[in-house]
Amino acid sequence: MKNLAKRVSSHPIYTCIFTAIFINLIIEILGRKTFSDFFNYIFKSPIVFFYNALIILFTLSFSFLFKRRKFVLFIISAVWLGFGITNGIILRCRVTPFTATDFRLIKNGLEIASSYLSPFFMVVIGIGLLALLVYLIILYIRGPKLKSSINYKKNGLAIIILSLFLLISTKVLISTNILADYFGNIAFAYLDYGFPYCFSNTLLNTGIKKPSNYSKETIANILNSDIAKEDPILIASNGNKLTTKSNEDLPNIIMIQLESFFDPTLVKGLSFSEDPIPYFRELSNNYSSGYLNVPSVGAGTANTEFEVISGMSLDFFGPGEYPYKTILKETTCESVNYTLKDNNYSTHAIHNNTGTFYDRDFVFSQLGFDTFTSLEYMANTDTTPTGWSKDYILTDEILKALNSTDKKDFIYTISVQGHGHYPSEALLDNPRITVSGLESEEDTNSFTYYVNQLYEMDNFIKDLTDVLSKLDEKVVLVMYGDHLPTFDLEDEDLLNNSIFQTEYVIWDNFNLPKEDKTLEAFQLTSSLLNRVGIDNGILNRYHNNSSNSLNYMVDLELLQYDMLYGEKYIYNGETPFIATNLKMGIDTISITDAFEENKQLFIRGENFTPFSKVYINDEEFETIYISPQLLRVDELTLEPNSTITVHQLTKGGTSLSYSKEFIIK
Template identity: 50%
Template sequence: MKEIIKKYLYNYYFLCIASAFVINFLIEIFSRHSIVAAFNYLIHSPVVFTYNVLLILLTFSLILLVRRKFFVFTTISLIWLAGGITNGIVLNNRVTPFTANELKLISSTFDILEKYFSKFQIGLIGVGIALAIIGVIIAFFKAPRSKNKVNYKKNIPLFAAGIISFVLLTQGALKANIISDYFGNIAFAYLDYGFPYCFTNTLLNTGIKRPVNYTQATIEKLAETLMNSEDSSKLDNSNLVASNDNSMVPQKQAPNIIMLQLESFFDPTHMIDLEFSEDPVPNFRKLKEQFSSGYLKVPSVGAGTANTEFEVISGMNLEFFGAGEYPYKTILRKTTAESINYDLKDLGYSTHAIHNNKGTFYTRQKVFKMLGFDTFTSIEYMNIEETTPLGWAKDKYLTKSIVDALKSTEGQDYIYTISVQGHGDYPTTPVENHSKITVSGLDDTERLTSFEYFTNEMYEMDQFIAELIQALSLINEDIVLVMYGDHLPTLGIEDAELSNGDIFETEYVIWNNFGLEKQDTDIEAYQLGAHVLNQLGIHHGTLINYHQQYKDTPDYLDNLKLLQYDMLYGERYIYGGVNPYEPTKMQMGVNEVLISEVYNDEDGNFIVKGQNFTEYSRVKINDTAHETTYIDPNTLMVSDYTLNEDDRFAIQQVTVTNHVLSTSAKYKVGQEEENNQFYDQGFEEGYMAGYQAALEALGQPVQEVE
C-alpha cells in the first residue's frame, strides 16, 4: 500500500489527472445543485465532460514550469473550485450563471451579494475566502519544492504542445458541434457545455474579432457605396431640412417614438399543448390585427434582457461578439456607440430611458450615457405600490413615467422603456389568489403551475398595454408605440412546443395614433429601430441607413460586422478616424426632486416638504445622510433631528444597496429665492394639467383596444 501511495499520490502527473476529473465533477454538482444530475451529465455527455477535464488539466500543466509544484497545484485547484462554488451560489439566486466579466465589476458584485444574501451569509462567504487565501499563503511558504531543477528545454516545448493540441481539439469540437462558440441562452450553455469551458470562453472570447478584410480602404469604399447607392435616393424624401444654422431638423412635426420592451412577454397560446380558460393577451392580439406586426428574432432565450435591449438601441448584431457576452459589461463601459438615440438627437429629439427595476442593474446608470440618453428614470424615481408575488414591480406604474417623459419637453421625444413584471424564476407551487386564468395540457404538474403563474402575469401586462394606449390617446401629439418581448421565459420551452417553431422569436406590434400604414414583416431585433424609422420616413444615421438599404443584399452581414468592428474596436474610419459621440450628461429621473420647506413638527420629528419623493429618497444634512421615513411624494421625515438654520439640506435617491444615483439641489433656510433655482412653477403647473388628463383615463375600467 505504501508503495502504491508513493507511486501515485506523490506523482504529480497522476495527481493532476485524477484531480481534474474530481474537480470537474464537483463543479457540475455545484452548478446543478444535485449529485444525481451531475452523474446524469457525465453519463449522457461524456465527450463534453472529458473536454472540460482536459481544460482543467491544461491549467495544471503550469507545474511543468515551476519548482513549487504543490503550491501551484493547490492554487489552481482552489481557483477552479471557488469558481464552481460561486457559480452554484449565483444560480441558486438568479437565472444567469457566473461569468468572467463579473470579475471586472467587483462593485456591482457586492451589490448583488447584498441583494441575495443576509449579512450573516455574506460574513460566511468572507470567512471562506479568507481561509482560502490563508491556505494559499501557507502552501506557498510550507509546501515542499521539487528537488530537481526545472528542465525548461524539455518542459517549455511540452507545455506549448499541450496548448496547441488543446486549441486544435477545441476547433475540432466546434466543427463537430460538440461545443459552441455562440450562447443564445448562457444559462443553458453552461449546462450543456460545462462551467470550465463556458467561463473560460467569457474570459478570453470577448468583443468582435478583427475581420480579415478590415482596412481603411474597405470601410471607405463601404461608406461611399452607402451614400451613392440607388436606394439612398430615399434620403431625398426624408422629412429633414436645413435650419438657419445648417443643422438638420424635421420638415414637418415628427412623431414621438416609444419603445416598450416587455419582460419575457409572448403569447402563451403559441404553446401547442396548452389550453386556457380565456385569452391571456386579448389586447395585444387585437393590436396585431390592426397595426404593423410580425415575429422579432431576439439574441437570447430565458434571460439576456440587456442584450435584446442593446441590439434594438444600437442596431448592432450580437452574434459578432464573444459567446455569452453582454456589451453593457464590456465595451460600453469604455466607449460610446452610435445608437438610435444619437441619430434622433441630431434631429432635435430628447431621449429618455425608463426601467421599473434598480438603476444600477447591468450598470445602466453608466451605460445609458454611452448610448446617448438624456434622462434615465429607474425604480428609484417611481412610487411603486404593488409588486408581483416574486417581488418585481408591476408594469402599470410605467404609464406615469412614460407620460411624464412626453410632457417633460416641448419637442419630440424618444422613450425606451424596459418592463420587469414578467420576470422569472416562476413558482412551481400554486400562488394563492393569483390565477384569473387557468391553464391545462401538461402532465408535469410543477411546470404547468409555472406556466399558469406566467400566463396570469402576461394577462396583467396585456391590461397594462391597454391602459398605456388609453393614456397616450389623450395626448394631442403624434405618437408611435413599439411593443415587443425581449425573450421567451425560463420555462424550458423547446422549438417543437411552439406553433411558430422557434424559441428565439417573440412578437412586435407598432401602434400609432395618426394612421401609419400597416406593414407586416418578420425582422431581427437589431433591425427593429431602422424598420420603424423607415416607416416614418427618417433615414439618418450610419447603421440606420445601412439596415434600410442593404438588409436584403448578399454581403449584408459581412459588411455589418465590418462596420461594428470599425465603430467599436477599430480605427473608426467610417467617421473619419474620430468618434463623433460624446457621453451624455444624463439626468436621473425626468422630474426634478426638490425641497420647498423644512421644519420640526410638534413631536420633534424633522419634516422635509418638497416634490417627487419616493421610498428611495434619503435626506442628506450637510455631509451626512440620515435614516429617512417616506410619508408621501411631498413629505419625508427624519426622527430625532433638530433644525439648525445654518445647515444645508439635499435629497439623495439611493438604490436598495445604498448606491447614490443622484442628489438634489441644496436647500438652506432663509434663502428660498436661491433654492431650487432651476424650478419653473409655471412649467410645472402646465405640465401637471396635461398629465392629469391622462391620469383620469387610468382611473376608468380597462377596456380592450378597439
C-alpha cells in the same frame, strides 16, 4: 490499489491529473439537469470531456512553482469547483450559464439575489464560504511545505510544454469541428463543449475581433453603396454634421421592452382558462406585428436592449458578453437616440427597476439619452408577490416624459413585472388564469404565476394605448418581449420552433399601413424609422437598404468593428457622438424649507420619493418618506448653518443624484 493510490498521491503530476478529472466530473454533473444528461455527454463526447480536464490540469500545474504546493493546488481546485457550483445555481435561476461577464454583474446580482434564493439558502452559502476561509487559513499554517528547493527551470518548462499541448489540441479540435469557436446558443454550447472550455472562451474572447478584410478601402466600398447617398456624416470633412429634418409631421416614438413577454399559447400541450394576452393579440391582428429574433433566452435583457437601441448585432461580440459592461464603459456608440436628435427629438429612458442595474445610469449617456427615470424617481409604486415593480406605473411616467418638452419625444421604456424567478409554490390566491398540461404541481404553480403577470402586463398595454389615443399629436408605440421566460423550454416545445423568438407589435394613432414580418432585434428600430420617414444615421440606412444583400452580415461586422474598435474610417477618424449629460428623472428634486419640531426635522420640497434620503453636512440620516412634498428625520438637533441635501439612493446605497444645498440659518 493501495500501492497505486500511494504512488498517485506521492507524485504531483499524477495528483494534478486525477484532481483535474475529478473536478471536471463534478462541474459537468452540476451543469446538467440529470445524471442521464451527464452520462450522455461523457459517452458521446469523451474527447471533449478529457480536453476540458486538460484545461483544468493546465491551471493546476502552476502549483509546481510553489513550496506550499498542496495549498495552491487546493485554492485552484476550490476556484474551479466554486465556478461549477455557481454555474449550477445560476442555471436553476435562469436559462443561460455562468460566464466571465457575470463578474461584472456581481453588484447587480447581489441586489436581486433575494428574488431568486431563499434566506436559508443564502445563509448556507455564507456558512460554506466562511468554512472554506477557515480551512484555507488552517491549511496555510499547518499544511505541508516542500523542504527541498524548487527546480523552476524544469517545472516552468513542464508548464510551457503543457500550454503548447493545450494550444495545439484546441486548434486541432476546432479544425475537426469537435469544438466550436463561435457559440450561436451559449446555453447549448456549454452542454456540448463543456464548462471549462466555454467559460474560458467568455473570459478571453471579448469584443469584436478585427475582420481579416478590414481596411479603409473595404469601409469605403460600403460607403459607396446606397447608404452613402445624401448622408453628410459620410461625406463631411469633420464627420459630425447631419441634415436636420423638420419634425412637424414626425410622430412621438415610444418603445416598450416587455420583460420576459411572449405568447404562452405557443407552448405545445398547454391550455389556459382564458387568453393571458387578449389585448396584445388584438393589436397584433390589427397593426404591424411579427416575430422578433432576440440574442438571449431566459436572461440578458440588456443585450436585446443594446441591439434595439444601437442597431448592432451581438453575433460579433464575445460569447455571453454584455457591451454595457465592456466597450460602452469606454466609448459612445451610434444609436437611435443620436439619429433622432438630428431630427430635433428629445430622448428619454424609463425603467421601473433600479437605475444602476447593468450600469444604465452611466451607459445611457453613452447611448445619447437626455433623461433616465428609474424606479428611484417614481413616487407611487406597487410590486408583485416576488418583489418586482408592476408595469402599470409606467403609464404616468411615459406621459410625464411626453409633456416634459416642446419637441417630439423618443421614449424607451423597460418593463420589469414579468421578471423571474417564478415561484413553485402557489403564491396567488384565486388566480384569474389557470394552466393545465404541465406534469408537476411545482411547474403548474410557476407557469400560473407567470401567465397572471402577463395578463396584468397586457392590461397595462391597453391602458397605455387608451391614454395615447386621446392625444392630439402623432404617436407610434412599439412593444416587444426582450426574451422568453426562465422555463426549461426548447425549440421543439414551441409552435414557432425557436426559443430565441418573441413577438412585437407597432401601434399608432395615425393609420400606418399594416405590415407583418419577422425581424432581428437589431433591425426593429430601423424598420420603424423607415416607416415614419426618418432615413438618416449610418446603421439605420444600412439596415433598410442592404438587408437583402449577400454581404449584409459581413459588412455589418465590418461597420461595427470600425465604429467601436477600429480606426473609425466611417466617421473620418473620430467618433461624432458626444455623451450626454444624463439627467436622472424628469422632475427636479428640490428643497423649499426645513424646520425642527419636537426633535424632528421636517424637509419640505418637490418630487420626493420613497428613495429620497436626507443628508446633513454630507452625512446620511435615516429618512421617513411622508409624501412627494415632505420628508422627516427623527431624533435630531441641527446646528446653525448646517447644509441639507436630498439624495436619490438605490437599494444598494448608490446616490444617483442629489438636490441643491439648503442652508439652515
